[in-house]
Structures are given as C-alpha cells and as structure tokens.
Amino acid sequence: MSSRTEIASLGEFGLIDHLTRNNETHHASTVLSIGDDAAVLDHFGKQIVVTTDLLIEGVHFDMVYTPLNHLGYKSVIVNLSDIYAMNATPAQITLSIGVSNRFSVEALEAFYEGVYAACEKYNVDLVGGDTTTSNKGFIISVTAIGEVAPDRFVKRDGAKKGDLVCVSGDLGAAYLGLLLMEREKKIFMESPSVQPDLENQDYILRRLLKPEARKDIISFFEANDIFPTSMMDISDGLSSEILHICKQSNVGCVLHEDKIPVDEASRQFAFKLDLDPTACALSGGEDYELLFTIKQEDYEKIVLNEQISVIGYITEPAEGSHIITRSGNKHALTAQGWNAFG
Amino acid sequence: MSSRTEIASLGEFGLIDHLTRNNETHHASTVLSIGDDAAVLDHFGKQIVVTTDLLIEGVHFDMVYTPLNHLGYKSVIVNLSDIYAMNATPAQITLSIGVSNRFSVEALEAFYEGVYAACEKYNVDLVGGDTTTSNKGFIISVTAIGEVAPDRFVKRDGAKKGDLVCVSGDLGAAYLGLLLMEREKKIFMESPSVQPDLENQDYILRRLLKPEARKDIISFFEANDIFPTSMMDISDGLSSEILHICKQSNVGCVLHEDKIPVDEASRQFAFKLDLDPTACALSGGEDYELLFTIKQEDYEKIVLNEQISVIGYITEPAEGSHIITRSGNKHALTAQGWNAFG
Numbered sequence: 001m002s003s004r005t006e007i008a009s010l011g012e013f014g015l016i017d018h019l020t021r022n023n024e025t026h027h028a029s030t031v032l033s034i035g036d037d038a039a040v041l042d043h044f045g046k047q048i049v050v051t052t053d054l055l056i057e058g059v060h061f062d063m064v065y066t067p068l069n070h071l072g073y074k075s076v077i078v079n080l081s082d083i084y085a086m087n088a089t090p091a092q093i094t095l096s097i098g099v100s101n102r103f104s105v106e107a108l109e110a111f112y113e114g115v116y117a118a119c120e121k122y123n124v125d126l127v128g129g130d131t132t133t134s135n136k137g138f139i140i141s142v143t144a145i146g147e148v149a150p151d152r153f154v155k156r157d158g159a160k161k162g163d164l165v166c167v168s169g170d171l172g173a174a175y176l177g178l179l180l181m182e183r184e185k186k187i188f189m190e191s192p193s194v195q196p197d198l199e200n201q202d203y204i205l206r207r208l209l210k211p212e213a214r215k216d217i218i219s220f221f222e223a224n225d226i227f228p229t230s231m232m233d234i235s236d237g238l239s240s241e242i243l244h245i246c247k248q249s250n251v252g253c254v255l256h257e258d259k260i261p262v263d264e265a266s267r268q269f270a271f272k273l274d275l276d277p278t279a280c281a282l283s284g285g286e287d288y289e290l291l292f293t294i295k296q297e298d299y300e301k302i303v304l305n306e307q308i309s310v311i312g313y314i315t316e317p318a319e320g321s322h323i324i325t326r327s328g329n330k331h332a333l334t335a336q337g338w339n340a341f342g
Numbered sequence: 343m344s345s346r347t348e349i350a351s352l353g354e355f356g357l358i359d360h361l362t363r364n365n366e367t368h369h370a371s372t373v374l375s376i377g378d379d380a381a382v383l384d385h386f387g388k389q390i391v392v393t394t395d396l397l398i399e400g401v402h403f404d405m406v407y408t409p410l411n412h413l414g415y416k417s418v419i420v421n422l423s424d425i426y427a428m429n430a431t432p433a434q435i436t437l438s439i440g441v442s443n444r445f446s447v448e449a450l451e452a453f454y455e456g457v458y459a460a461c462e463k464y465n466v467d468l469v470g471g472d473t474t475t476s477n478k479g480f481i482i483s484v485t486a487i488g489e490v491a492p493d494r495f496v497k498r499d500g501a502k503k504g505d506l507v508c509v510s511g512d513l514g515a516a517y518l519g520l521l522l523m524e525r526e527k528k529i530f531m532e533s534p535s536v537q538p539d540l541e542n543q544d545y546i547l548r549r550l551l552k553p554e555a556r557k558d559i560i561s562f563f564e565a566n567d568i569f570p571t572s573m574m575d576i577s578d579g580l581s582s583e584i585l586h587i588c589k590q591s592n593v594g595c596v597l598h599e600d601k602i603p604v605d606e607a608s609r610q611f612a613f614k615l616d617l618d619p620t621a622c623a624l625s626g627g628e629d630y631e632l633l634f635t636i637k638q639e640d641y642e643k644i645v646l647n648e649q650i651s652v653i654g655y656i657t658e659p660a661e662g663s664h665i666i667t668r669s670g671n672k673h674a675l676t677a678q679g680w681n682a683f684g
Contacts (some may be wrong), residue, residue, distance in 0.1 A: 005447035016473050018447065019454045025467040029433050029489075032469075039469035041434055041487065048390065054438035054472045054483055091371050092383055096396035096483055105347035105360065112361045125367040127374075127381035130396045131358050141396055141438055141483035145383065147371075 032155065035248075037085040037232050038146070040153050049146040049153060051082035057137035064188075065181040068107055070209040071140075072114025078235065079144035080122050081213040081288045085233040086155075087221065088148035092127045093119070096141040098134035122215060152227070154292070159230040159249035163293040165312040166302065168217045170261040171238055172277060175284020176269045177201070177208030203265040211288045217307065224301045231292035239282040240335040241291050243321055249293075252319040255312035255333070258326050282323070283336055374497065377590075379427040379574050380488070382495050391488040391495060393424035399479035406530075407523040410449055412551040413482075414456025420577065421486035422464050423555040423630045427575040428497075429563065430490035434469045435461070438483040440476035464557060494569070496634070501572040501591035505635040507654040508644065510559045512603040513580055514619060517626020518611045519543070519550030545607040553630045559649065566643045573634035581624040582677040583633050585663055591635075594661040597654035597675070599668050624665075625678055 010018055016034070025033045031047060032040035038051035055075055057063060076093060083090040095115060099108065119126055124144070184196040198205065214233075221228065230245050238260070246253055262270075262277045270277040293314055294302065302308045312323075321333040352360055358376070367375045373389060374382035380393035397417055399405060418435060425432040437457060441450065461468055466486070526538045540547065556575075563570065572587050580602070588595055604612075604619045612619040635656055636644065644650045654665075663675040 003448060007441065007443055007445065007447055007450070010447060015447070015450070016471075019450055019473070020468070023458070023468055025469065030467040030469055033467065034470055039434070039436070041469065050434070050436060050470060050485070050487065052436040052438050052470060052472055052483070052485055054440055054474050054481065056440050056474060056476050056481065058477045059440070059475050092381070092392070094381070094392060094394045094485060096394050098396055098398050098401070098481070099349065101349055103349065105349055105352060105357070106345060108349070108357070108361055116365070125372040125375060126362070126365055127367065127372055127383065128376055128392060128394060130394055131361070132396050132398060133401050134398050135400045136478050139396065139398065139440070139481055141394070143392070143394055143436060143485040145392065145487075 032153070036155050037082040038088070040086070040148070047148050047150050047153065049083055049086045049088040049148055050143065051079055052141065052143040053079050053082070055140040057139070062181075062185070063138065064185050066209065068110040069114035069117070072111040073118045073210055074114075075140045075142050076115055076118035076122070076124070077211050077213050077288060079142045080118070080124065080215075081233040081235070083144050083146035084213055084215060084218045085231055085290060086146070086148060086153045087218060087228065087231060088146035088153060089218065090122060090124045090144050090146040092125045092145045094128040094143045095126060096130035096132070098132050098139035100134050100136055100138070103138065122213065154228050154231040155248075156230050156232050156245050157248040159245050159251050159293040159314045161251060161314055161316055162296055163229050163314040164296060164299060164310050165242065165253055165255065165291070165293055165314065166308050166310050167234070167238065167261065167289055167291050168214045168307050169287070169289040170263040170266065171234065171287050171289060172262050172270070172280035172284045173204045173207035173266040174211060174286040175280050176266050176273075177204035177206075178284075178286070179273060180204060180269065181208065201265065201269060203263060204269055208286065211286065213288060214290045217290050220305060226294060226298050226301050228292040228294050231290060234285075234287045234289045234291050236285045237283045238291065239333050243333060243335055245291065245293065246317075246321050249314075250317050252315040252317050253312055253321045254315055254319075255323045257323055259309060259311040261309040261311075282333075374495070378497050379424040380430070382428070382490070389490050389492050389495065391425055391428045391430040391490055392485065393421055394483065394485040395421050395424070397482040399481070404523075404527070405480065406527050408551065410452040411456035411459070414453040415460045415552055416456075417482045417484050418457055418460035418464070418466070419553050419555050419630065421484045422460070422466065422557075423575040423577070425486050425488035426555055426557060426560045427573055427632060428488070428490065428495045429560060429570065429573060430488035430495060431560065432464060432466045432486050432488040434467045434487045436470040436485045437468060438472035438474070440474050440481035442476050442478055442480070445480065464555065496570050496573040497590075498572050498574050498587050499590040501587050501593050501635040501656045503593060503656055503658055504638055505571050505656040506638060506641060506652050507584065507595055507597065507633070507635055507656060508650050508652050509576070509580065509603065509631055509633050510556045510649050511629070511631040512605040512608065513576065513629050513631060514604050514612070514622035514626045515546045515549035515608040516553060516628040517622050518608050518615075519546035519548075520626075520628070521615060522546060522611065523550065543607065543611060545605060546611055550628065553628065555630055556632045559632050562647060568636060568640050568643050570634040570636050573632060576627075576629045576631045576633050578627045579625045580633065581675050585675060585677055587633065587635065588659075588663050591656075592659050594657040594659050595654055595663045596657055596661075597665045599665055601651060601653040603651040624675075
C-alpha cells in the first residue's frame with residue numbers, strides 16, 4: 001500500500017505550497033505566478049491580472065441565511081477584491097456554477113441578479129462560464145481578469161523596515177454578522193416558530209452578506225500618486241494577512257490595538273457576545289478590506305482619508321510580529337490573532 | 343408563493359441562454375462574450391482568449407475508473423481544446439479544486455502530476471487557483487487564457503454556403519471507452535473478484551481517460567495560411583456541435599456518413615456492443631477533436647493532411663441539416679445524432 005498523508009496535516013496554505021512546490025513557469029508572458037492575490041500576465045507587452053475563487057455550499061456559505069442575490073453579488077466581489085489588492089482594475093469575469101435540481105430557474109435568476117448588480121457597480125463584464133449539474137449543493141467558481149499599467153502591480157513581498165501598515169474601512173464586522181446568523185439559525189432549528197431577532201444589526205449583516213470591494217482606495221492611490229510597497233485583501237483576518245506580508249517581505253511588524261478600526265456597531269455586538277472586538281478584527285475573516293504598507297514619506301498623502309487607518313509599522317525580521325494592546329502589553333501575533341483565540 | 347420552473351425544463355443550453363439573456367457588456371475591451379468556446383478580450387489593443395470549465399465528481403467523471411493523474415491531465419486538456427477552437431494559443435491556466443478529506447495528499451499529488459504533464463506538453467503555465475474543502479466529492483475548476491493575433495480568432499458564426507465541413511482525428515472512441523468502463527464497473531460492483539476484461543482496448547480507453555487537444559491542427563492552419571470560417575471543439579458529439587455552427591451561422595449542412603472518421607478499434611467495439619459506429623461518432627461526446635468549416639478554395643491546402651477529414655458542406659439555411667447514410671438515405675440531424683438514438 002502506498003502511504004497516506006491527511007490533508008489536514010498540511011493545512012490549506014501548506015497544501016497549496018506542497019502541491020505547487022515544483023511548479024515552474026516557462027512562458028515569457030507569466031510575470032507573477034502562484035503565491036499572491038492574483039497572477040500577472042504579460043500579453044504582448046501589456047499586463048493583465050487574473051484571480052479565481054471556488055465557493056462551495058456548506059463550506060463557504062449557508063443557504064439557510066444567505067439570500068441568493070447577495071450570494072451572487074458576493075461571489076463577484078471576493079474576486080474583484082483580489083484584483084484591487086494587486087493595484088489593478090477589474091474588467092471581466094467568468095462564472096461557472098454547479099447546481100442540483102433542488103434549485104429552480106427562479107432561484108438561479110435571483111443569483112444572477114446579484115452577479116449582474118456587482119458587474120454593473122464595478123464596471124466589469126461577465127464574458128463566459130460553464131453551467132452544470134451538481135449532485136449535491138451549489139458550487140460557484142469565478143475568475144476575474146483585470147488590467148494594470150506595466151509594472152504597477154503591487155505584491156505582498158515589498159514591505160520594508162519603517163513602512164507604515166495601513167488598512168481600509170473597519171474590521172471584524174463580517175465575522176460578527178456570521179456569529180449573529182449562526183445564533184439565529186440555531187434558534188430557528190430548535191424552535192422554528194420563534195422570529196429571528198436581528199436587533200437592527202444592519203451593518204454587520206450587510207458586511208457579511210453583501211460586502212464591497214475597495215475600488216475607491218485604488219482610485220485614491222492613483223489620484224494621489226501613492227504606490228504601496230505591499231498589499232493584499234483581508235479575507236482571512238488581519239492577523240493572518242499581516243503575517244503573510246511579513247513572511248513574504250521578510251520583515252517584522254508592530255501593530256497598535258487602539259489604532260485598529262472597528263465600527264461601533266461591531267464593538268457593541270462583540271460586547272454583547274462577551275467577545276473582544278480586537279480579537280474579532282484580528283481573526284474574523286471576510287471583511288474584504290485592503291491591508292497595505294506605504295513609505296513613511298507618503299503619510300501626508302493618506303492622513304486626510306478617513307477610510308484609511310495607520311495601524312502600525314514594519315520592523316526588522318528579527319523583531320517578529322507583535323501587537324501592543326491598549327493596556328501596553330506586547331503579544332506575538334499568530335495566524336489566529338493572539339491569545340484571545342488561543 | 344413565487345413560481346417554480348424546473349431547470350430540466352430548459353436544458354443546459356437553454357438555462358445558460360435564459361440566465362444570460364440580458365447580459366450586456368460595457369467594456370470596450372470585451373470583444374466577444376458568452377456564446378462561443380471562449381471569450382475574446384482586447385487588453386491594450388491586443389487580444390486574449392479566456393475559457394473555463396467546471397468538472398464535478400459523479401457528473402463529469404467517476405473516480406471508480408478514473409486514475410487521478412489522467413483526471414488532472416484531462417481537466418487541463420478540455421480547457422486548452424476550447425482555446426484552440428478559437429484559433430488561439432493557450433499560455434496560462436488557473437486551477438481551483440474542492441476536495442473532501444476522503445482524498446489524501448498523495449492522491450492530490452497524483453492529480454497535480456497529470457496537470458503538470460499537460461502544462462508541460464502544451465507549454466502552458468499554471469499561474470493560480472484556489473484549494474478548498476468540499477463536503478462531498480472532488481470539484482475541479484480550470485480557467486485557460488490564450489493569445490491570438492488581433493482579429494484572427496475564429497467564432498462559430500462564420501460558416502457560409504458552399505464551405506466544406508471538416509473534422510480532425512476520429513470520432514466516437516471516447517464514448518465507446520466510456521461504455522467499456524461502465525460495463526466493467528457494473529461487473530465489478532456485482533462480482534468484485536472478477537478481473538476487468540479490457541480486451542486490449544487501449545485506444546478507446548486512452549481517448550476517454552487521457553484525451554489530447556488539437557494543437558497540431560492550429561499550427562497547421564498557421565503554417566499553411568488557412569483561416570477557417572467557423573470552428574468549435576467536439577465535446578458533446580458531432581451532431582450537437584454542427585447544429586450549433588449551423589444555428590449561429592444561419593446556414594444548413596449536408597454530412598456524408600461514409601466520410602465521418604471512425605477508428606477501426608472503435609468500429610469493432612461498437613459492433614461488439616451492437617451499436618452503430620456512426621451513431622457513436624454523432625452523439626458520443628468528449629472526443630475533443632476540432633470541427634471547422636473552410637472555403638472551398640482552401641481544399642487543396644488541407645487535402646494531404648491525414649488528420650483532417652472533409653465530411654460534408656454548408657448549404658442554405660432553408661435546406662436544414664442532414665446526413666446522407668451509406669445506403670443513400672437522407673436523415674435530419676438532431677442534437678442526439680439521428681434516429682439511431684431516437
């Protein structure tokens with residue numbers, strides 16, 4: 001018998017690294033391959049950016065509380081977010097879906113309504129795809145293609161000592177929205193007659209169910225001649241993402257808890273659940289905000305943009321990656337945040 | 343209650359048409375959108391071609407008789423075939439997979455071995471993707487990107503009256519390979535101790551499990567200055583595909599049964615199963631050969647290529663789409679072939 005290694009023993013990132021460790025690229029047109037938010041391709045001397053995401057019912061979304069039009073919208077957004085995270089502008093998407101006969105044509109129409117709404121808002125074209133049967137559940141695969149001026153794409157590996165660490169918007173809300181929906185689902189499953197109590201939590205629910213991609217930040221960079229030294233989008237939580245940037249840039253960092261932007265609605269709901277709002281920001285995923293580093297000399301250019309927060313700075317690699325709490329304590333960052341999530 | 347329309351009432355092509363009927367494209371860079379083998383995008387004045395396919399275990403492949411390395415190979419090939427069918431050259435792919443913990447790392451390594459083998463053979467780079475958990479089965483999504491000289495892509499809608507209808511290679515073998523494997527699976531399920539009897543059917547099994555894409559035909563076109571008037575790849579069967587070309591080109595056609603290329607191994611195995619080899623060629627899918635039309639004046643350019651067969655010609659639309667059998671009878675073509683498959 002051949003040996004058997006469990007996938008869980010490698011983890012998701014470990015698995016990708018493992019399977020692609022011998023991947024060599026040969027095409028002169030492949031500028032940047034696996035390992036960033038998107039690939040960069042040079043076709044006839046001009047650069048395009050490509051990214052793809054696979055979303056599976058029961059793994060990435062729960063049909064019990066996910067309206068289909070929002071699901072269609074979000075399926076597009078998560079890919080556009082990866083294109084913006086390369087400092088590029090999305091132009092086209094392809095969409096493949098696998099559906100069981102549990103879904104009606106009307107249900108798929110609702111899904112496509114969301115897809116088209118996102119395409120319209122972000123000015124991208126749906127140009128192709130595949131529609132097939134699935135024997136179980138709903139499967140969605142989106143590939144997004146964008147454009148970037150030659151060599152103006154931003155990777156994860158360019159952060160340098162002294163650079164400022166910045167994030168757009170606020171963090172943790174999508175995760176708190178998820179906790180709210182999971183709570184209500186549990187109540188519904190146990191007592192179907194009880195009406196859901198969504199407590200006017202519009203903001204955190206919207207952040208979970210209908211996120212936006214930060215097109216505005218990329219436009220702001222261009223208008224103000226800002227070229228981030230590194231950038232990625234926050235899909236898995238701030239802590240996990242800043243560690244990716246530190247690892248790929250071979251640097252360390254210091255973040256300040258009191259600078260991490262958390263919306264007041266998120267903060268209040270976290271307290272209600274007896275959770276630390278900072279832990280939610282560090283470890284909760286799906287915010288689709290941008291995490292980026294800039295040179296100190298660019299500080300004046302961003303300081304007046306209320307959608308951008310400076311949350312720390314880049315250090316020597318030997319100093320590691322830490323967060324300084326409100327109480328002044330220093331904790332090492334882990335992919336799961338810090339000790340609040342163990 | 344809102345109304346419910348069953349997906350089955352529209353069929354796969356009907357469903358795509360229905361869901362994308364209001365799809366408008368806005369980007370100047372979207373040259374060709376949904377409705378062909380691939381989309382054509384103009385980025386900075388140069389054209390790239392994009393296609394995507396979603397493959398789902400239990401729908402598109404059966405793990406009982408599909409070796410994982412062949413599955414990886416085929417997942418790439420089916421997409422490259424769509425790029426070639428646009429008269430373009432593939433350059434990059436992205437690959438997303440969803441896997442349940444039933445699969446070991448070694449199993450995924452075997453799958454990737456096949457992916458890399460196809461990339462190597464066809465000189466394409468794997469540049470990105472997504473790896474995720476699936477709660478059931480194996481899900482594969484591949485997107486391929488190719489290049490084409492400006493406005494040298496070939497669509498399905500350019501066939502004109504008098505054009506010659508051509509196919510590459512031979513047809514029906516993959517379908518017969520599938521019948522063989524299904525037969526052996528059934529025997530195995532009923533009597534696990536019986537050894538499979540593959541009857542030295544190497545050819546039809548290879549056509550099913552490890553198909554190739556017709557890169558050579560596209561190179562031949564270029565070397566001989568041939569520009570097909572329409573083209574697509576044969577994934578659903580010759581009959582279904584020629585009807586697509588006729589519909590999109592607004593023409594009719596006459597095919598000659600005795601000109602349709604069927605390999606001797608396929609013919610013998612069809613007879614063994616009491617099937618008509620022509621019916622297998624018309625209706626069996628997954629051959630990944632190219633179906634194309636050329637102007638009559640290009641006949642001299644292709645006649646010496648043994649990998650190309652002229653199987654009929656294009657007519658006025660009013661004449662419909664027919665096949666003339668060996669016995670001289672004329673039958674209307676249907677997506678399922680003709681009356682052999684009813």
